[in-house]
Amino acid sequence: MxxxxxxxxxxxxxxxxxxxxxxxxxxxxxxxxxxxxxxxxxxxxxxxxxxxxxxxxxxSFHKEEVIVTLHPESLPSGQVSVRELTLILGGLQDLTDSIANSMNNNKNERGKIPSRILDENTFILKETRAGSFKAVLEMSHSLQESFEKQPEQTRTIEELFTLLNSSDKENELTEIVTSLGSRTIKNYQNFSKAILDLNTSLDFDWISPKESYKKSSISKETARQVYNLLSKFSATEESIETVQGRLTGANIRTKSFEIISNLGERISGKINKDVLSKVAVLDLNQDYSATLMKQTVHYTNSKKVKVTWLLNDIKNKK
Structure with missing residues (x-):
């Protein structure tokens, strides 16, 4: 790009x-x-x-920023209502908070998000610009920190853009959003509804001194598809399961894996970021003991069920 x-x-x-x-x-x-x-x-x-x-x-390349561009139809270029700006930026902050919370292995919708996670993932509205209407959001971490290590907020934004870019692909969106937990499902549903209610489309630009430039867009039609899909999710269930089996596939770039259990079940899903380095050095077609999070999504007014798997840990089989 x-x-x-x-x-x-x-x-x-x-x-x-x-x-x-x-x-x-x-x-x-x-x-x-x-x-x-x-x-x-x-x-x-x-x-x-x-x-x-x-x-x-x-x-701007000396700082890490996300630029959100709104396209309100009822106002001239460069103008936006306070209500619209608050709903969009507030919804985006809620969505990233829930993603960050999920990445800290707390995927439940209930309970407060720890203040540490909220502080480390806060957006700061730095400025606004004309050209439709652009809101420039600066990351809360320091530039020095971003060069010494990858800040948690950067990892969260990376996951956010992965989610946004899957929005027009139903199966991929279902797999990604369910892996991020029920709170993220609820917040993305609310965010897509805000886009629909305000009759706007959104563009997102991520500019970072370390990461490659990334861009994503959510049209009104895509927002409608996201809202309709997530509205079908009546409930999500999560459980931790230990599976003994053979690791037949692992892709670090796409964070995906495949295991064939000792019972012959083929299980595939995403790899938790915390175990990527461990999985990277494993030999394929060997027996391991895997700790998996099983997430089951039930659809409203339907018997349809969607199951996704997240690899949380893997060890040599004893």
């Missing part, structure tokens, strides 16, 4: 080439210098504007 800096550099180079070609043609035709300068003034202004944008983008 082309980053904002690469895109602006392409526009600067394109403008520079147009100016050089236009200047060459006018000189060939014998235009006087004052008329050439007059004709090129608009291109000079565009170069100046692009240069300022380039500097803004370079400055």
């Amino acid at each position: 082309v980053s904002p800096l690469e895109r602006i550099n392409e526009q600067i180079e394109e403008t520079r080439q147009i100016k050089a070609e236009a200047e060459g043609e006018m000189k060939t035709l014998g235009f006087p210098d004052y008329l050439i300068d007059l004709q090129l003034s608009s291109l000079d202004q565009r170069m100046e504007d692009l240069g300022k944008k380039e500097e803004d983008i370079k400055q």
Whole structure:
């Protein structure tokens, strides 16, 4: 995906080439210098504007930010109602809080989220910009911290973008959102409903000094699909199971695994981030003892059941 800096550099180079070609043609035709300068003034202004944008983008790369762009239909570009902004940004904060809580192995909808998790995953509204309406959210962790290690908030945003990018794929969305627990299911359902009620679409840009540039979008139609799907989930059940079997597949990049149990059951799902390094050095087609979280989703007015698995630990079989 082309980053904002690469895109602006392409526009600067394109403008520079147009100016050089236009200047060459006018000189060939014998235009006087004052008329050439007059004709090129608009291109000079565009170069100046692009240069300022380039500097803004370079400055943003020294910080970690998520830019949320709203497209309200009832107001001019650059304006948004306070109600709409509060619902969208508040809903996004609730969603990321529940993802962070889940990644700390607390997937239940009940109970308070620990204050440490809330503090470490707080968004700070740094500024707003025109162009539809852009809200620039700065991460709460320091730049120095982001270079020394991957902050928890960065890992949470990575998981958030994985969730957002699965929104138009029903099976993938079901697997990802259920692995993040019932609180995340509820908050994503509420977030998608807010998008529908406000009749807007959203764009998300993640700019980080360490991670690659990421972008995602939620259209009104996608929000409707997400809301309708998650509304079908009447209940979720979670249980921890120990399975003895053969590890037949493991992909660290996609965080996925496959085990064939001693009873012949083929089990596949996602790998908990905390055991990725352990799984990376395991030999395939060997027997192991795996600790799995089994999540069962029941659909409203239907006998349909969706089961997902999360690998929480794995050890050599004794």
